[in-house]
Amino acid sequence: xxxIISIKNLSFKYHDGSEALKNLSLAISENERVAFxxxxxxxxSTLLLHLNGILQGEGDVKIYGKELRKSNLTEIRxxxxxxxxxxxDQLFCPTVSEDIAxxxxxxxxSENEIKSRVKDSLAKVGLEGFENRSPHRLSYGEKxxxxxATLFAMEPKILALDEPTSNLDPKSRRKLIEILxxxxxxxxxxxxDLECVLELCERTIVLKxxxxxxxGSTRDILANEKLMxxxxxxxxxxxxxx
Amino acid sequence: xxxxFFDKYKDVKSAWSExxxxxxxxxxxxxxxxxxxxxxxxxxxxxxxxxxxxxILFLSRLPELYFLKRTIIxxxxxxxxxxxxxxxxxxxxxxxxxxxxxxxxxxxIMVILISTTPFPSLISSLERIFVPRLIISLLGFVYRYSxxxxxxxxxLERTYKSRTISxxxxxxxxxxxxxxxxxxxxxxxxxxxxxxxxxSRGFTGSxxxxxxxxxxxxxxxxxxxxLILFIGVRFIV
Numbered sequence: 284x285x286x287i288i289s290i291k292n293l294s295f296k297y298h299d300g301s302e303a304l305k306n307l308s309l310a311i312s313e314n315e316r317v318a319f320x321x322x323x324x325x326x327x328s329t330l331l332l333h334l335n336g337i338l339q340g341e342g343d344v345k346i347y348g349k350e351l352r353k354s355n356l357t358e359i360r361x362x363x364x365x366x367x368x369x370x371x372d373q374l375f376c377p378t379v380s381e382d383i384a385x386x387x388x389x390x391x392x393s394e395n396e397i398k399s400r401v402k403d404s405l406a407k408v409g410l411e412g413f414e415n416r417s418p419h420r421l422s423y424g425e426k427x428x429x430x431x432a433t434l435f436a437m438e439p440k441i442l443a444l445d446e447p448t449s450n451l452d453p454k455s456r457r458k459l460i461e462i463l464x465x466x467x468x469x470x471x472x473x474x475x476d477l478e479c480v481l482e483l484c485e486r487t488i489v490l491k492x493x494x495x496x497x498x499g500s501t502r503d504i505l506a507n508e509k510l511m512x513x514x515x516x517x518x519x520x521x522x523x524x525x
Numbered sequence: 526x527x528x529x530f531f532d533k534y535k536d537v538k539s540a541w542s543e544x545x546x547x548x549x550x551x552x553x554x555x556x557x558x559x560x561x562x563x564x565x566x567x568x569x570x571x572x573x574x575x576x577x578x579x580x581i582l583f584l585s586r587l588p589e590l591y592f593l594k595r596t597i598i599x600x601x602x603x604x605x606x607x608x609x610x611x612x613x614x615x616x617x618x619x620x621x622x623x624x625x626x627x628x629x630x631x632x633x634i635m636v637i638l639i640s641t642t643p644f645p646s647l648i649s650s651l652e653r654i655f656v657p658r659l660i661i662s663l664l665g666f667v668y669r670y671s672x673x674x675x676x677x678x679x680x681l682e683r684t685y686k687s688r689t690i691s692x693x694x695x696x697x698x699x700x701x702x703x704x705x706x707x708x709x710x711x712x713x714x715x716x717x718x719x720x721x722x723x724x725s726r727g728f729t730g731s732x733x734x735x736x737x738x739x740x741x742x743x744x745x746x747x748x749x750x751x752l753i754l755f756i757g758v759r760f761i762v
Contacts, residue, residue: 361727377648381734384735
């Protein structure tokens with residue numbers, strides 16, 4: 284598998300001086316499913332936001348061999364789709380179809396292509412016929428799926444998802460996991476939902492205080508009780524031996 | 526989210542709702558513009574416009590009590606402005622009544638339009654009559670996020686009430702200012718996040734939209750009939 288994301292010596296400080304990422308290096312291959320796990324403030328979301336240049340720290344970030352620069356941001360944002368934790372941050376238009384069309388419109392696609400992408404994206408998340416609904420009238424689970432549809436409409440090769448299952452009821456959570464399983468591309472999760480990580484990702488990277496604590500197979504990492512406790516997490520129930 | 530304060534009666538089936546939102550918007554604008562050209566103290570034309578408004582109200586099937594409540598509340602500032610200006614006029618009473626009636630009719634047609642038209646359709650109709658895209662986007666954001674902020678306000682208010690036993694006015698005042706400050710902070714954070722999400726989907730600063738469906742000949746005829754009703758009276762009276 285070829286390396287599609289390469290991060291070398293990445294550091295990032297917020298305006299208040301807090302260091303969110305410290306000299307972090309990692310590589311992710313095509314079609315890999317990787318989880319970033321760690322306690323609150325570990326740097327998971329900050330790292331995700333670096334993947335399509337929303338945040339730009341010191342160090343090298345390469346996506347499909349292209350260095351992340353102002354001049355190629357549009358190109359990289361076509362490749363990497365970011366799902367924000369709160370779907371209300373992602374759905375800002377008066378109707379669902381306008382929200383889904385927002386990305387493709389920025390890509391300057393033809394009108395017919397955009398309409399077909401809106402339809403296909405809604406079908407992918409199982410919400411056909413929601414085109415004219417207003418986002419504020421949807422349930423939280425529906426909002427999350429529509430937010431995911433806004434990414435599908437961009438046809439990204441990489442999905443970077445920030446807490447995709449947070450605040451979802453079990454049924455909506457299951458639906459979302461099934462949708463993500465069916466996605467044909469690279470998936471990167473930043474989450475506390477370790478059961479979801481077990482189900483979706485073969486590789487896990489544990490972060491603490493902006494540094495990589497451990498990188499390896501999901502099962503090995505999540506079953507390591509000491510590591511889990513050190514990184515403010517706990518072993519998922521399904522891995523606890525009776 | 527259980528709020529419905531913009532387009533509460535958008536799902537009511539009526540002759541008015543059969544007219545496309547763009548045509549409804551144009552009718553309403555034409556009503557207001559033609560009304561503003563009615564010469565002072567021409568009571569016959571004003572009553573004629575009252576009749577047209579009642580006809581549109583009848584077509585829209587908007588509940589009368591709701592209509593009255595909304596229009597009266599919204600027209601209070603218009604009344605106060607007319608009242609203060611009327612002191613400078615010789616025939617105060619008549620001038621006040623005439624000007625207030627004109628503004629009340631304008632407010633009324635807009636209340637009918639907004640209450641019966643889905644807000645997103647109204648925004649897209651504004652876009653079609655070449656209202657600048659920035660204003661359209663701002664209206665869209667206001668519509669989308671006003672519900673969210675009302676929810677936030679209610680939730681903050683609940684948490685305040687759940688921890689308050691005292692009925693002191695001073696305490697209430699400080700709670701309201703704290704809630705306002707929190708809402709301000711939330712709105713700043715939200716705007717930053719929304720901007721990030723726009724950027725992540727390729728936004729580069731210019732808003733783009735899809736083209737709209739075409740208007741049928743029947744809809745254009747409806748608009749023409751209303752225009753004749755508004756303009757024709759000037760030639761008769």
